[in-house]
Amino acid sequence: MLLQRIQQQFIDSADLKYQCAQVLSPQVEAATQAVLASVTGGGKVMTCGNGASAAAAQHFAASFVGRYERERPELAALCLSADAAVLTGIATDFETRMVFSRQVRALGQAGDVLLVLSTSGNSANVLAAVEAAHERDMTVVALVGGRGGRLVQALRDTDVQVCVPHELPARVLEIHHLVLHCICDGVDAQLLGLPETMNPEQEISS
Numbered sequence: 001m002l003l004q005r006i007q008q009q010f011i012d013s014a015d016l017k018y019q020c021a022q023v024l025s026p027q028v029e030a031a032t033q034a035v036l037a038s039v040t041g042g043g044k045v046m047t048c049g050n051g052a053s054a055a056a057a058q059h060f061a062a063s064f065v066g067r068y069e070r071e072r073p074e075l076a077a078l079c080l081s082a083d084a085a086v087l088t089g090i091a092t093d094f095e096t097r098m099v100f101s102r103q104v105r106a107l108g109q110a111g112d113v114l115l116v117l118s119t120s121g122n123s124a125n126v127l128a129a130v131e132a133a134h135e136r137d138m139t140v141v142a143l144v145g146g147r148g149g150r151l152v153q154a155l156r157d158t159d160v161q162v163c164v165p166h167e168l169p170a171r172v173l174e175i176h177h178l179v180l181h182c183i184c185d186g187v188d189a190q191l192l193g194l195p196e197t198m199n200p201e202q203e204i205s206s
Contacts, residue, residue, distance in 0.1 A: 044076035049117035054081035121149025145172030
């Protein structure tokens with residue numbers, strides 16, 4: 001029974017990915033173009049989320065400052081979920097809802113992108129960050145799930161939403177990770193050109 005359940009997890013994930021490939025590709029392309037325009041215009045990407053979404057946001061920032069798959073100049077990205085001292089300090093001195101928004105107001109500038117992740121779209125601290133980004137004339141890229149929650153309603157016409165049509169957080173997160181990878185790959189492709197086809201005999205290192 002456990003083996004069948006594990007196999008079904010893979011099948012469900014693959015089915016949703018196939019569905020999202022048809023539905024979400026235009027939004028992911030728009031998100032990639034927004035990020036690319038920012039970092040090539042002297043801006044930066046500020047990203048945040050809660051729990052597993054915070055880990056995904058940190059992974060994205062690391063891929064930008066470091067690299068995704070290919071060598072390239074570093075790109076400006078900052079994860080607002082990563083600094084425990086800043087997060088706990090703001091939460092203690094003010095309120096938890098403001099842990100991201102105060103960072104956005106302190107560091108965000110016009111031309112920057114705020115990339116937020118929320119499986120429900122109802123996280124109060126993420127919503128506050130979006131509001132702060134709009135005050136700074138930043139573009140928001142929102143990765144959400146289900147029907148998008150209140151976050152989708154807070155977006156402007158100039159923002160980009162990528163809403164995964166699923167209610168289970170685990171499935172939504174899997175697609176969010178793939179979307180982040182697509183953004184990284186798309187930016188690299190625009191900056192560096194399409195990668196050369198790897199020789200089948202070439203050794204692949206992890």
